[in-house]
Amino acid sequence: MIKVYTDGASKGNPGPGAYAVILQYKDYRKELVQGFRQTTNNRMELLAVIKGLAALKGSGHQVTIYSDSKY
Numbered sequence: 001m002i003k004v005y006t007d008g009a010s011k012g013n014p015g016p017g018a019y020a021v022i023l024q025y026k027d028y029r030k031e032l033v034q035g036f037r038q039t040t041n042n043r044m045e046l047l048a049v050i051k052g053l054a055a056l057k058g059s060g061h062q063v064t065i066y067s068d069s070k071y
Helices: 041-054
Strands: 002-010 015-025 028-039 063-066
Touching (some): 002 041, 015 041, 028 041
Antiparallel strands (some): 002 015, 015 028
């Protein structure tokens, strides 16, 4: 199973913000981060999940997403 840990935030809403993603499969680990000058908290939370799923190679894998977002 591939585990995808995500989070996103902004300081102000809108304001500067970023997202982070950790993809983990057995001993393999990949980290993704990106910041933005003007964004919203909701955008960063959702973009983290989108970028995490987009980074997966192939198809048919079982994936579990971990997020503190209510989405």
